[in-house]
Amino acid sequence: MTALTETATAPAPTAPKLDPRSLSDSATDLLNAMAALPAGHPSRAALRDRAIEAWLPLANHLAHRYSGRGEPTDDLAQTAAVGLIKAIDKFDPTRGVDFAGYAIPTIIGELKRHFRDRTWDIRVPRRLQELRLAISDANSSLLQTLGRSPTVADIASHLKLTEEEVLEGLEGARAYNAVSLSTPTGDGDRATELGDMLGGEDSEFELAELRVALGPALATLDEREQKILTLRFYGNLTQSQIAEQIGVSQMHVSRLLARALTKLRGQLDGTY
Structure with missing residues (x-):
């Protein structure tokens, strides 16, 4: 893999010796070892590269979920890799948070920013407009009925759709959010603008997306x-x-x- 690190500064005279090859590929082990070393230690660069290589399959898997939406696959993979590197560089193992739980939203956030930074001269397909409106209505109705944010499974059951169809409606609206925010959705009294429907992220939807994406791997x-x-x-x-x-x-x-997590990474590596 291409070197992803900057030239390290000279190590401190009292820096402990460490052979990065003696560690496992667990991101936690690698990042804990990095945190234990002083800035500029020559082994930090090697540990960082190994952590990036070990978790690239996850980044590629998340990039694959956003393919087919007008952006080159290579660009999405590169964007996801940038998100992974940011996660590795900013991760603090002393906080007691698992690396995957920190890296996944960081990578997804980088991919979504990539789409937001692009301006596409297209309209949202009418089928996705109608599906997104139906999901929005179902979400509001179920929120009152259930007393909590509905999951994708709740919405799918309510609309008599599959979970994949609901996720398509949710992800479709997000993927096209670079379209003019005045794009109309719906007809007559139900008409609204796309910008009104692109508010904050719903954590239940985000978690449900991850369940569907990782389902086959979790089954192992x-x-x-x-x-x-x-x-x-x-x-x-x-x-x-x-x-x-x-x-x-x-x-x-x-x-x-x-x-x-090592098992999951192995499954993802074998798929993407």
Whole structure:
């Protein structure tokens, strides 16, 4: 892979020796090792490159989800890689947050900024306009009925659609949000402007998108690994809270998370 690091400054005389090859490819191990080294240590660059290489399959997988929308695949892959590098450079392992939980939204945010920075001379397809309006209406109705933000599965059941069709409507509107925000959607009294429908991100939708995208890979994990990932990333529990729920130590939860994420990375690497 092309070198992605800048030339390191001279190491401090008392800097500890470290062979990066002695570490596993776990992003947590690599980033913890980086954090333990002083700025300018010659091993930091090698550790950073290995962390980037280890997690590029995840970045490529997320880039693939945004393909087919008028942007070259190579540009999307490069943008996702930039997001990954930002995540690696800004990640602080002392905060107790898993790297994947930090990297995924960082990469997705970079991809969405890429689309927002482009101006396309196209109109939103009418089918997507109508689908997005139906989803918006269902979201408002279910919010009142359920007393919480509906999931993609809730909306799909309400509209008698598949989850993939609902996600298409959600992602389609986002992908085309560089279109003039005065683009009309709907007819008559129901007519509104696209800009009125592109508000803040709904975390439930974002999590549901990730469930669908990672579904086949998650199916390869055993029941306990799936439960731990669900509690960590969908339930937003800390490792200590997960340990208390399933009756093991926090250290054991950390090892299980690392093992499960390594399996996922292997599945993604084999697919994309």
